[in-house]
Amino acid sequence: MVILESVCQSLRRSLDSGRSQAQGTREKNGVPMPSDSGGAMAINLKINGMQRSVPAEPDTPLLYVLRNDLELNGAKFGCGLAQCGACTVLVDGRQVRSCITEVGSIGESEVTTIEGLGTVEKPHPLQQAFMDEEAAQCGYCINGMVMAAKDLLDRNPRPTEQDVREGLASNLCRCGTHGRIIRAVLRAAQSIGKT
Ligand code: FES
Ligand code: FES
Numbered sequence: 001m002v003i004l005e006s007v008c009q010s011l012r013r014s015l016d017s018g019r020s021q022a023q024g025t026r027e028k029n030g031v032p033m034p035s036d037s038g039g040a041m042a043i044n045l046k047i048n049g050m051q052r053s054v055p056a057e058p059d060t061p062l063l064y065v066l067r068n069d070l071e072l073n074g075a076k077f078g079c080g081l082a083q084c085g086a087c088t089v090l091v092d093g094r095q096v097r098s099c100i101t102e103v104g105s106i107g108e109s110e111v112t113t114i115e116g117l118g119t120v121e122k123p124h125p126l127q128q129a130f131m132d133e134e135a136a137q138c139g140y141c142i143n144g145m146v147m148a149a150k151d152l153l154d155r156n157p158r159p160t161e162q163d164v165r166e167g168l169a170s171n172l173c174r175c176g177t178h179g180r181i182i183r184a185v186l187r188a189a190q191s192i193g194k195t
Contacts, residue, residue, distance in 0.1 A: 039057045040055040040056055040057055041055065041056070041057070041058070042054070042055055043055075043056050043058065043065075043103055043104065043106075045065075045103070045106055045111060046108070046109070046110045046111065047066075047070065047072070047110075047111045047112075047113065047116070048072075048111070048112060048113060048115055048116030049110075049116065052070060054069040054070065054103075055069075056069065056103050056104075057104075058102060058103065058104025058105075059102045059103075059104060060102065060103050060104075061080075061098065061099050061100065061101065061102065061103070062089070062096075062098040062099075062101040062102070062103045062106065062111070063075055063077060063087045063098035063099045063101075064103075065103045066089070066098060066111075066113060072113045072115050074113050074114035074115050074143045075087045075088065075089050075098050075113055075114070075143060075144070075147075076140055076141075076143060076144065077099065078099075078140070078141075078144075078172075079099070080099045080100075081099070081100070082097040082099060082100045083170075083172075084141070084144075084171070084172045085097065085141065085144040085145070085148060085170055085171030085172060086140060086141055086143075086144045086172075087099040087144060088143075088144035088145075088147040088148050088171065089111055089112060089113045089114075089147055090111070090112040090113075090147055090150065090151060091106065091109045091110070091111055091112075092109045092110055093110075093112070093151065093154060094151055095147055095148050095150075095151040112147075112150075113147075114143040114146060114147060117146065117147075117150065124146075124150075125188045125191040125192050126146050126149055126150055126153070126184070126185070126188040127146060128188070128191070129184040129185070129187040129188035129191060130142060130145075130146060130181070130184045130188075132184070132187060133180045133181075133183045133184040133187060134180060135177055135180040135181045135183075135184040136177065137173075137175035137176075137177050138174070138175050140174070141171060141172060141173040141174070141175075142181075144171055145168060145171050145173070145181055148167065148168055148171050149164075149167070149168065149184075149185045149188065151167075152164065152167035152168070152185070153185070153188065153189055153192065157189060157192065157193060158189060158193065159185070159186070159189055161182060161186060164182050164185045164186060165182060167185075168181065168182070168185070
């Protein structure tokens, strides 16, 4: 599993790097960098319960700010086109694709990333359930899956399997661990229901 994870990460890095080079953009920390930061202004954000300020142009994708400026690397750069869900975070409790969310649109809203959900010592029930079900193969999609599942369970604490299938349908997993992911979300729902 460790080998697979490392292979997948290398593939992803090389794909992203190739895409950036093809587009003539620089890259930092796995996501493209704007070619010119001349229009940057201080943008204040509430993230994981903390107030943060970053210099950024308002139309910069939230994902770039999270990863490049705030070192919150849980949200991943997958497609950059709102089509895979790897970059999913919560804004005021609702899932958004941070790759297409302009940081200037956040305003006073609260952003929650996977780093704000739980800790190694005290994982969120969803994180615990994903570990218990061994839902990750390469792991690239998993943080986005967990954040999408958090939104789902907050709206529907007792989902059926079909609810989970539909709720996570637009989050893609190239490794095909969907069965384990669905079981993990149902397990988390049970666990949360008991607490
Ligand atoms: S990277 Fe945002 S949806 Fe794929
Ligand atoms: S576990 Fe590899 S993409 Fe989902």
